[in-house]
Amino acid sequence: MISLRILLTILIVLLASKGFTRSGTGYYFKDKRVMKKFYSNAFSHQTNKVAERIYRSSDLEVTPDDFTVTPSSFTGHKESTHFFIDRLVLRNRFAPPFRKQVFHLAVEFKAPYFMFVDLRPKKPLLLPNWAKALDFWVLATEPDIVISFYFEYPNGLKMRYNVPIKGDGWSKIYVNLLAGSKKTLFRDLPIKLTKIRVTRHSQKRPTAFSVFTGAIRAYNYLKSFHNLYLEPHETFADFEKTLPRHWKYTIGNDPPSQPLAKLANHEGGSLVWERNKQYLSLSVPPSVHKNKDILIYFPLGFYKLKEAHTISLWIKGEGRKEEVSLIFQEGRHRYFELEIAEIYFTGWRKITATIPKKEIHYFESHRNRERYVLLIGMKITPGTPSKDPIRLGFDQLEGLIEPGKLGNVKDL
Secondary structure (H helix, E strand, C coil), X not given: CHHHHHHHHHHHHHHXXXXXXXXXXXXXXXXXXXXXXXXXXXXXXXXXXXXXXXXXXXXXXXXXXXXXXXXXXXXXXXXXXEEEEEEECCCCCCCCCCCCCEEEEEEEECCCCCXXXXXXXXXXXXXXXXXXXXXXXXXXXXXXXXXXXXXXXXXXXXXXXXXXXXXXXXXXXXXXXXXXXXXXCCCCCCCEEEEEEEEECCCCCCEEEEEEXXXXXXXXXXXXXXXXXXXXXXXXXXXXXXXXXXXXXXXXXXXXXXXXXXXXXXXXXXXXXXXXXXXXXXEECHHHHCCCCEEEECCCCCCEEECCCXXXXXXXXXXXXXXXXXXXXXXXXXXXXXXXXXXXXXXXXXXXXXXXXXXXXXXXXXXCCEEEEEEEEEEEECCCCCCCCEEEEEEXXXXXXXXXXXXXXXXX
């Protein structure tokens, strides 16, 4: 009995290595075998309704030129205070954990007293009506730095929030705006950010420091330490302009991989306009797919699915029973497959799926304060009968957080 099981196991492995990648595990994806397979909740795609964007967030459109910088002065030392504010891209060990430019404020004081710099908007900086909190990434070259935010509410109330910068690397700081009954009296009116003050509490002489920051971002829910490093949604691909140029594909395990655009052009498949936007359309005849899996490769490391996120993808089907799976790399550099849909439906459906947390090992980044797996590809298995073409549409590949997991948004 034991020997029969061993023979069956060897047979399965040999079949997988020969390119019979119809289902199951043991097949090669790039250079490694996919050894684990999970299935999404059967009820995750029973609706075709467009999900509401309960959470909202956006960057405040400001640049260094939008601020007037005023350093503090001490009698007899005003002329010896130097400063500048600029925008740059950091590429050394101070490189930020985000892919945008940073603001740089550098100050040098000759007298160790009243060491602060005020940044005042040249024009009124009005926050969105729905804003409940602000945050941004920050790095300081010296300890004992405090950033103060000054707000003016529509009823004339003025508030100041002091946020100390902790740690010796990039971190996020946040400010929750006035909430509760006082804010609800004028929540339809914008709040004004009147000043940002950067202070160094030190008695050393002379003293100089630099502060690097990312863009200020507004949210419609309250921030806390638990949700500080999470975004409501992260878009991996939306196909709004062009096909992801780094995506490639193979049929079965037949090398070499080729640009996805070549596969998308079969029988007119490509970027197609529908619902007032573009989406990826695949139309693959049976003479091309030959009843083998289509493996689509994403660029490794581009798409990080964080621990708190579920995966979301819009799929358009014609009821041909194709199977769609996503391929991930876990923290031990092993690959696993998550089957998210069997295309028994016609038209558009929004598919959501959750990673089985207890079954995998996450990558851990202490620098970004996050745990994640890498989304590295997709597998499409032809439906039945296998002589039919594969005709599918894809749009809005995202990582989403379920409503209610970030903060209270009921009063919006």
